Amino acid sequence: MTNAYRQAQDKDSNKDSDTLLLLYSVAFQGRVYLPVPAAEAIINGPQSLTINNNNDHEGSLRSASPKVHKFSVFEELLLSFSVQANVKVICDNKVGGDTISTVHGLRVISMAWVILGHTCITTFKYSDNMEYRKVVEKKFLFQTITNGAFSVDTFFFMGGLLVSFLYFRTNAKGDLNKLTQGTRGIVAGGLKFIGLLMYRFCRLTAPYMFVLGVVQVTMKWFHSNSVFEPPTADHYNCPNYWWRNFLYINTLFPVDQMCMIWSWYVADDTQFYVIGAVILVLATNHFKIATFLMTTLLLSSWLTTGYIALINNHMPSSDDPLALFDKIYDKPWTRLGPYFIGMSVGYFLFKTDCKIKMSKTTICVGWLLSSACLLSLLYGLYEAELSPIMAAAYSSLSHSLWALALSWIVVACSTGYGGYVNSILSAPILYPISRITYCAYLLHPLIIRLTAMNLDSPFHLGKYTMMITFLGVLVLSYVLSFIISVSFEAPIVTMLKILSPKKRKCIQ
Incomplete structure (x- = not known):
C-alpha cells in the first residue's frame, strides 16, 4: 500500500x-x-x-x-468509536496472513472450559447439598473440572506462541525499524521494548479497569443487600488495592488482598509478556544469549515449583486444585513453562514459514503421542496415589507437558497436517467468538456471582441444574463481552493502529 x-x-x-x-x-x-x-x-x-x-x-x-x-489523525481517532465499524471488525470471518488460525479454536474451547470450572466452584459454595459434591468428585469425568487449570496453560501457551511468531515476522519485514528511527544497539532495543510494552498496556487496560469498577460497585452492593456473603472481599480489596491490578503486579501479593481474584491470569500473562519481550528483543542480535536466558528461566521455574510442592506435601491427585493457590497456582515463577514453550513454537513456525514435510509415520506418531499426553494429564491420576517425589515432579512438569502436547497440534495444523482437527479449530464461525475472549474472561466470574447472589436460597446441586447454569453463564458472558469489546477493546486496538509509526508514515 x-x-x-x-x-x-x-x-x-x-x-x-x-x-x-x-x-x-x-x-x-x-x-x-x-x-x-x-x-x-x-x-x-x-x-x-x-x-x-x-x-x-x-x-x-x-x-x-x-x-x-x-482523514486527519483526529478524524480517524473519532471513527475508532464507530459501533458499526467495530462490529464489522469483530464479526469478520477472515483472518490476516500473519495469524495462526488454529489458536482461534483453542481459545474458544479453553474459554468454555474456564467458565465451566468457575461455574462449578461458585455454585458449590452456594449450595445446600454439599455432600453431592463429594459424590460427583469421585466420578471419572469430573477430572475434567478438577484439572481445569490446564485450560489456563493453553492460554499461556497461545500467548507466547503469538508474541514470538508475530514479533519475528514483523521484525523480518522491517516494520519495527519505524520504532527505532535509525538508532542501533541498546537504544534501538530499548525503543522496541518500550513500544511492545506500551501497546500491551494500552490494549488490555481499558476493558480491564472498566470491569474492575463494575466488580467493586456490585460486590459492595451485594455485601450489604444479599443473603449471602461475597465469595471474596472485593468490596474491600478493590478500593484499596486496585492499583496493583492497574500495574499488573497483584499476583506478587497475598491472595487475600487480591481484587478480582481471577485477574491473576492477566497479571501473570503480562509479566510473562514483559520477560518475553526482553528475550525477543535480545534475540534479534544475540540469539544464543536469549536462548540461554530462556532455558535458564525455564529450568528455574521447574525446580522452584517442584521444591514448593515437595515441602508443602502437595498431592495433585487428591488435593483441591486451588489448595496451594497462594504458593503455586497463581505465582508467575511456577506457571512460566507453557509461555516459553509457546514462544519456542512461534519461532519454529517463523523459521520454517509454516512449511514442513513429514512422513505419514511421523504424522501418525505425533498425533498419537499428543493425544496420549493430553488424556493422561487429564485423567491419568484418577484414584492414583503418588509418592512425594513423584507428586512434586508432576506439579512441576505437567503444565509444560500440556503445552508440548499442544505444540504438535498447532504445528501440524499450521503446516497442512491437521485434517479434520484443523478444520474444526480454524472454522471461520469461531473467529468472532475468539476475538471477544479477553472480555469474556474478565466478565464471566461476575456473571456467575450475580447469578448466585441474587438468589434468596442456596442452589440445590444436580447435573441438570449445573448444565443449565453453565450454558446460561456462557451465553450471557459472551453477549455482554461483545458489548464491552465494541465499546472499549476494539476502539483502543484501532487507535493503536492509527497511531503506530508505520501507519503515520503511510498517511503523512
Whole structure:
C-alpha cells in the first residue's frame, strides 16, 4: 500500500493525475483500519465528483474522477468509536496472513472450559447439598473440572506462541525499524521494548479497569443487600488495592488482598509478556544469549515449583486444585513453562514459514503421542496415589507437558497436517467468538456471582441444574463481552493502529 501511495505522489504532476489519484484512493482505502464503505470513507458521494475541463480546446470533457478525502489523525481517532465499524471488525470471518488460525479454536474451547470450572466452584459454595459434591468428585469425568487449570496453560501457551511468531515476522519485514528511527544497539532495543510494552498496556487496560469498577460497585452492593456473603472481599480489596491490578503486579501479593481474584491470569500473562519481550528483543542480535536466558528461566521455574510442592506435601491427585493457590497456582515463577514453550513454537513456525514435510509415520506418531499426553494429564491420576517425589515432579512438569502436547497440534495444523482437527479449530464461525475472549474472561466470574447472589436460597446441586447454569453463564458472558469489546477493546486496538509509526508514515 505504501508503494502505491508513493507512486501517486511522484507522478502527481503528470497529465494522467486524475487516474493516478483514483488509484491512490484505492491504495489509501486499504490502509484505513476501519472497514468503512468506500463511499463513506474515501469518496464523499456524488457531490465530490468534479469535471476536468482542462482540454476544452479539444472539444471534449475528461471523465469525472472522485475527490479523495484524507482523514486527519483526529478524524480517524473519532471513527475508532464507530459501533458499526467495530462490529464489522469483530464479526469478520477472515483472518490476516500473519495469524495462526488454529489458536482461534483453542481459545474458544479453553474459554468454555474456564467458565465451566468457575461455574462449578461458585455454585458449590452456594449450595445446600454439599455432600453431592463429594459424590460427583469421585466420578471419572469430573477430572475434567478438577484439572481445569490446564485450560489456563493453553492460554499461556497461545500467548507466547503469538508474541514470538508475530514479533519475528514483523521484525523480518522491517516494520519495527519505524520504532527505532535509525538508532542501533541498546537504544534501538530499548525503543522496541518500550513500544511492545506500551501497546500491551494500552490494549488490555481499558476493558480491564472498566470491569474492575463494575466488580467493586456490585460486590459492595451485594455485601450489604444479599443473603449471602461475597465469595471474596472485593468490596474491600478493590478500593484499596486496585492499583496493583492497574500495574499488573497483584499476583506478587497475598491472595487475600487480591481484587478480582481471577485477574491473576492477566497479571501473570503480562509479566510473562514483559520477560518475553526482553528475550525477543535480545534475540534479534544475540540469539544464543536469549536462548540461554530462556532455558535458564525455564529450568528455574521447574525446580522452584517442584521444591514448593515437595515441602508443602502437595498431592495433585487428591488435593483441591486451588489448595496451594497462594504458593503455586497463581505465582508467575511456577506457571512460566507453557509461555516459553509457546514462544519456542512461534519461532519454529517463523523459521520454517509454516512449511514442513513429514512422513505419514511421523504424522501418525505425533498425533498419537499428543493425544496420549493430553488424556493422561487429564485423567491419568484418577484414584492414583503418588509418592512425594513423584507428586512434586508432576506439579512441576505437567503444565509444560500440556503445552508440548499442544505444540504438535498447532504445528501440524499450521503446516497442512491437521485434517479434520484443523478444520474444526480454524472454522471461520469461531473467529468472532475468539476475538471477544479477553472480555469474556474478565466478565464471566461476575456473571456467575450475580447469578448466585441474587438468589434468596442456596442452589440445590444436580447435573441438570449445573448444565443449565453453565450454558446460561456462557451465553450471557459472551453477549455482554461483545458489548464491552465494541465499546472499549476494539476502539483502543484501532487507535493503536492509527497511531503506530508505520501507519503515520503511510498517511503523512
